[in-house]
Amino acid sequence: HKPTYKNANFPTDGEGRTYHLGTKEGEVAPRILSVGSVSRALLLSKLLDPPTPGRPLFQRTSSRGFLTITGRYDGEPVSIVSTHMGQPNMDFVVRENRAIVRGQMAIVRLGTCGAVQRPAKLGDLLIAAHGSIAIRRNPDYWTLMDGRESLLRASNSPTRNGTANGTTTTNGNSGAATYGGFSGPKPYMTSLPVPANPQLAALLAAEAAQVVGPDRVVEGLNASADSFYSSQGRTGSDFDDRNEGLLADLVAAHPDLVSLEMETFQLLDLARCSKGSIKAIGMCVALAERYSNAFLEYHKLEELEISGGNAALRALAHVSLDGPSEAEAETLK
Ligand code: DUR
Incomplete structure (x- = not known):
């Protein structure tokens, strides 16, 4: 049966489920790992504490294909959410989860990206410790x-x-x-950088170095583009994109730029505007080396997703968060 939604300003159904993610209060933990695909969410759910008969994993797929899995990691409640790709999808994930979770939240994105310049190389874990800029086609x-x-x-x-x-x-x-x-x-506009949460960034960098070794972790600035192609400087003859000099311009303007993808800016921008209620950071596996044109062999990705997933889950489970305020706890009764 089809649910009916109330309130065009922020639609929820009769059970209080959000419009795109389809989850409601009590189903999502304040500590969220945002990943790019359903298969990565399922893969990383195997890293959660083993479910017991009395406490099975929560799992729900929305009509729009967003999968949410809630369980525990190191005993701490965490949720893994498949965010798909691009800034609008990250917007759904952050805003709709914020609406149904009480108290302060931590959100870590684990995705894939292009490595823009050395020392970032294929298969490295690139952490947006210096924050993110946005690149938009104009x-x-x-x-x-x-x-x-x-x-x-x-x-x-x-x-x-x-x-x-x-x-x-x-x-x-x-x-x-x-x-x-x-x-x-x-033809392309770049925003000023938006910072990441320094505490979460430091925790994640330490955990990542622990898992894959310090030489495979690079901290720097991320750029989130509104296309995989034009605004990431990928060229071709089908469209008039005027982007031949884009990557060189970006590197010249931002010597600390390491990663290029499509979601982290939206996450950090919303966290910055969350009135202190969301701590956020992005980390990605370098899937493409934009300076050499090398692309990671797919069979190597799964191992890196698991390494990155373990580091991200550990940072999430251990970052300090303020619980719901008394006023918020009151509204729960
Ligand atoms: N991604 C990029 N650019 C790359 C490699 C990976 O945007 O060069 C990420 C972000 C997006 C998805 O979610 O992968 C696009 O394939």
């Missing part, structure tokens, strides 16, 4: 460029030079692009 660049191109054609302007064939000159990271003598927005 459609206004193309809208305004079309206008300028027809202007240029019409006037056959003598100022037209080598840049008018479509290449752009980019000045820094927040500046405008000059195009055929005109200036306008750049």
Whole structure:
């Protein structure tokens, strides 16, 4: 049967289940491991304390395909949530879990990413200890460029030079692009960095180094893009993406940039805006080496997911959190 939802502002069904994740109060722990796929959630659920007949694992898949598994790790209640990919999905996971969990929360993302520059290398665990920036494709660049191109054609302007064939000159990271003598927005916008929770970052880095060795863990800045392709600097001939210089520009502007993926910025940005109620950090397995074009062999990924999963679960189980306030506990009665 189909549930009915009340309140378009924040829809929940008659049982108090959220709209996309489909969980309700009591089903999700304040300590959440966010992973990118259902298969990774199932794999890492094997790391939880063994369920007993009296205390089975909680497991629920929503109509939108979000899987939530709740159990314990080192005796501490934790939930593993499959978040899928991209910033809007991370937005569902953070906001809908915040709505049904009481007290302070800790959220660790364990995902995959591209390694942008050395020392980050294939198979390393990259921790967003320096926070994350966002990279967004700016459609206004193309809208305004079309206008300028027809202007240029019409006037056959003598100022037209080598840049008018479509290449752009980019000045820094927040500046405008000059195009055929005109200036306008750049094709990609990058945000300022948003910090990670320092306590959780330090705990996770120590746990990760313990599991895989310090030479396989790199702490630095992450960038979350709104595409796997254009805004991550992947090039091709099907689309006019103007991203050939994107990776080089990013590295020049952010010497500590290590990882490029699609979710961590949303997690850290929401944690920053959570009025102190969410501690968050992101860690990812370097699946692609963007500077050499190497891609991790898939059979090696599972072992790294388990190593990263153990480190993330240990950090989650051991980070200090404020419990529900008396006022919150009161509303639970
Ligand atoms: N991912 C990237 N870029 C990479 C490697 C992995 O975005 O180069 C992550 C983020 C996203 C998914 O969830 O994997 C896309 O395949």
